[in-house]
Amino acid sequence: xxxxxxxxxxxxxxxxxxxxxxxxxxxxxxxxxxxxxxxxxxxxxxxxxxxxxxxxxxxxxxxxxxxxxxxxxxxxxxxxxxxxxxxxxxxxxxxxxxxxxxxxxxxxxxxxxxxxxxxxxxxxxxxxxxxxxxxxxxxxxxxxxxxxxxxxxxxxxxxxxxxxxxxxxxxxxxxxxxxxxxxxxxxxxxxxxxxxxxxxxxxxxxxxxxxxxxxxxxxxxxx
Amino acid sequence: xxxxxxxxxxxxxxxxxxxxxxxxxxxxxxxxxxxxxxxxxxxxxxxxxxxxxxxxxxxxxxxxxxxxxxxxxxxxxxxxxxxxxxxxxxxxxxxxxxxxxxxxxxxxxxxxxxxxxxxxxxxxxxxxxxxxxxxxxxxxxxxxxxxxxxxxxxxxxxxxxxxxxxxxxxxxxxxxxxxxxxxxxxxxxxxxxxxxxxxxxxxxxxxxxxxxxxxxxxxxxxxxxxxxxxxxxxxxxxxxxxxxxxxxxxxxxxxxxxxxxxxxxxxxxxxxxxxxxxxxxxxxxxxxxxxxxxxxxxxxxxxxxxxxxxxxxxxxxxxxxxxxxxxxxxxxxxxxxxxxxxxxxxxxxxxxxxxxxxxxxxxxxxxxxxxxxxxxxxxxxxxxxxxxxxxxxxxxxxxxxxxxxxxxxxxxxxxxxxxxxxxxxxxxxxxxxxxxxxxxxxxxxxxxxxxxxxxxxxxxxxxxxxxxxxxxxx
Numbered sequence: 286x287x288x289x290x291x292x293x294x295x296x297x298x299x300x301x302x303x304x305x306x307x308x309x310x311x312x313x314x315x316x317x318x319x320x321x322x323x324x325x326x327x328x329x330x331x332x333x334x335x336x337x338x339x340x341x342x343x344x345x346x347x348x349x350x351x352x353x354x355x356x357x358x359x360x361x362x363x364x365x366x367x368x369x370x371x372x373x374x375x376x377x378x379x380x381x382x383x384x385x386x387x388x389x390x391x392x393x394x395x396x397x398x399x400x401x402x403x404x405x406x407x408x409x410x411x412x413x414x415x416x417x418x419x420x421x422x423x424x425x426x427x428x429x430x431x432x433x434x435x436x437x438x439x440x441x442x443x444x445x446x447x448x449x450x451x452x453x454x455x456x457x458x459x460x461x462x463x464x465x466x467x468x469x470x471x472x473x474x475x476x477x478x479x480x481x482x483x484x485x486x487x488x489x490x491x492x493x494x495x496x497x498x499x500x501x502x503x504x505x506x507x508x
Numbered sequence: 509x510x511x512x513x514x515x516x517x518x519x520x521x522x523x524x525x526x527x528x529x530x531x532x533x534x535x536x537x538x539x540x541x542x543x544x545x546x547x548x549x550x551x552x553x554x555x556x557x558x559x560x561x562x563x564x565x566x567x568x569x570x571x572x573x574x575x576x577x578x579x580x581x582x583x584x585x586x587x588x589x590x591x592x593x594x595x596x597x598x599x600x601x602x603x604x605x606x607x608x609x610x611x612x613x614x615x616x617x618x619x620x621x622x623x624x625x626x627x628x629x630x631x632x633x634x635x636x637x638x639x640x641x642x643x644x645x646x647x648x649x650x651x652x653x654x655x656x657x658x659x660x661x662x663x664x665x666x667x668x669x670x671x672x673x674x675x676x677x678x679x680x681x682x683x684x685x686x687x688x689x690x691x692x693x694x695x696x697x698x699x700x701x702x703x704x705x706x707x708x709x710x711x712x713x714x715x716x717x718x719x720x721x722x723x724x725x726x727x728x729x730x731x732x733x734x735x736x737x738x739x740x741x742x743x744x745x746x747x748x749x750x751x752x753x754x755x756x757x758x759x760x761x762x763x764x765x766x767x768x769x770x771x772x773x774x775x776x777x778x779x780x781x782x783x784x785x786x787x788x789x790x791x792x793x794x795x796x797x798x799x800x801x802x803x804x805x806x807x808x809x810x811x812x813x814x815x816x817x818x819x820x821x822x823x824x825x826x827x828x829x830x831x832x833x834x835x836x837x838x839x840x841x842x843x844x845x846x847x848x849x850x851x852x853x854x855x856x857x858x859x860x861x862x863x864x865x866x867x868x869x870x871x872x873x874x875x876x877x878x879x880x881x882x883x884x885x886x887x888x889x890x891x892x893x894x895x896x897x898x899x900x901x902x903x904x905x906x907x908x909x910x911x912x913x914x915x916x917x918x919x920x921x922x923x924x925x926x927x928x929x930x931x932x933x934x935x936x937x938x939x940x941x942x943x944x945x946x947x948x949x950x951x952x953x954x955x956x957x958x959x960x961x962x963x964x965x966x967x968x969x970x971x972x973x974x975x976x977x978x979x980x981x982x
Contacts, residue, residue, distance in 0.1 A: 387805055389798070389802065437840075439840055439841075465837070465841065467868060467871060467872070467875075468868060469813075469868065469871075469872040469875070470806060470809065470810075471841075471875050471879060473845055473879050473882055473883070474845075475841055475842065475845055475875075478844045478845045478848050479841075479844060481848075482844050500795075501795065501798060501799075
């Protein structure tokens with residue numbers, strides 16, 4: 286996929302671009318807000334990664350301008366400001382996701398990939414399926430290999446998120462944000478514990494495991 | 509033509525001096541108001557009485573004139589003026605303007621109004637031996653045309669009243685002038701005192717600005733406003749100094765806590781660079797370096813949020829919340845964690861309470877408490893999360909564990925940044941959890957209390973009960 290990175294720090298930008306290229310993506314760099322806006326207007330990118338503070342035009346203004354032009358390209362905003370208000374401002378401007386600096390590259394990559402393959406929000410899905418795992422969102426039931434699995438509400442939401450992003454790496458922070466709606470960092474491995482519980486229900490009885498741990502990054506649900 | 513404004517002397521530029529001057533000015537003004545009142549209530553009626561007396565005398569003469577003619581009127585006037593009893597002045601002149609009788613040598617050429625009223629002064633010769641004279645006497649009078657063409661003037665000597673009024677005006681002017689002068693002098697004296705005390709406070713402020721944070725404004729403990737200002741000024745400086753010290757020690761602690769892992773990480777990377785361990789060893793070293801740097805970032809973020817919390821930035825996002833929802837959420841999150849750690853987890857959550865606060869922060873505080881409980885409670889123990897309303901209407905969130913507990917003498921200390929008791933040095937963590945909880949409690953106006961737990965269940969220790977007591981929402 287094609288990613289446009291707007292970041293004024295050249296070292297960080299080059300590092301990001303190299304990582305994304307290694308993961309098989311095409312990357313362009315813009316070093317200030319004006320340049321970024323001009324390149325972003327091209328409309329040929331799958332994801333925009335926008336640094337919040339840039340010379341000539343700040344990230345929020347770039348995003349607002351693109352959105353007011355009707356551009357719907359998914360945008361990930363990067364910022365050194367991590368407080369709730371800053372996050373809300375970032376998302377209000379039209380960004381789709383928010384990542385606080387400094388971040389692990391795996392976190393950035395996972396988020397960019399999730400954004401790029403974001404499904405059309407217009408299409409309402411009532412059933413999800415990954416391999417022999419099936420989820421009925423209306424009946425709130427989960428089956429694997431035709432056999433019903435009983436899940437707690439939170440486990441259901443956790444699995445739903447994993448299934449919606451099947452084949453992609455989802456990080457612990459992403460899960461904490463999207464499934465629990467918390468933005469702080471629990472010191473113990475809370476997410477790991479919940480994942481292993483879920484694994485015990487959806488994988489263990491069936492021999493073939495679908496929920497994989499990706500070292501240094503997070504988890505991936507794959508058939 | 510512009511002349512540079514001359515600087516007033518120091519005392520004249522002080523607020524106290526200006527205020528004194530203002531009050532002296534107001535005093536002078538009020539003197540004039542009093543004068544006007546006296547004028548209206550005493551002088552005006554006196555003049556009116558004089559005019560009435562004149563009118564009555566004129567009426568009497570007119571009546572005599574009508575009855576007995578010029579002769580009669582003249583006789584009456586002569587009789588009256590010879591009597592010496594009345595202070596009336598008369599003048600009677602024939603149609604040609606020749607005087608028939610007069611007690612004044614002439615009438616000054618002053619205009620009279622349509623009623624014939626005139627006012628003038630004349631010089632009177634000394635009346636008696638030794639008496640002062642000639643002196644000016646004020647007269648009010650009335651000029652009337654009699655039907656036969658004669659002109660009658662009746663006047664009344666009002667010199668005494670005029671003198672009284674003039675004396676009064678002089679007294680008031682003198683008093684106001686004196687008040688103004690006294691005001692300036694006392695203002696100067698008072699403001700000099702005031703200015704000296706303010707200068708002391710300013711001097712202290714300048715010392716602080718120059719970097720001497722221990723400088724304080726002098727106090728005379730008179731409990732007056734300036735003393736209070738000094739007191740507040742000093743209290744503010746105490747607070748600033750305390751914060752600076754805290755920042756410095758936090759900075760030192762951060763440096764200390766970050767230096768060690770950074771050095772370790774660097775060492776590991778250097779070793780990986782020179783070692784002959786092959787690709788796998790290098791990869792392991794890199795992975796370790798990444799996880800080290802993640803720990804560093806966590807410490808860093810925790811310090812940052814702690815600092816921001818202590819600056820009180822989050823308070824404006826407060827809303828009314830049901831703590832039961834937050835706690836149920838966190839309980840659900842930690843229950844499997846406890847189970848994994850071989851701990852029994854219980855929660856007793858009272859529904860329907862209300863608190864004012866930030867959902868995320870409160871959840872974080874409870875999560876931190878549960879984190880600690882899980883970390884320090886040995887396997888086989890128990891952790892209980894409770895939410896209840898206290899007898900005085902406050903909301904109490906508590907986490908009780910059966911771990912080793914914290915000795916009473918260490919309880920205050922564990923709330924400080926980076927403090928980790930010796931016994932826990934080997935466990936992961938940076939020692940910011942409880943200080944973060946403490947800071948969250950502080951922004952919510954809540955109290956954090958550390959107590960002994962229910963006593964040993966599994967032979968571990970006294971256990972620990974930490975409670976956050978949130979005030980009743982306003």
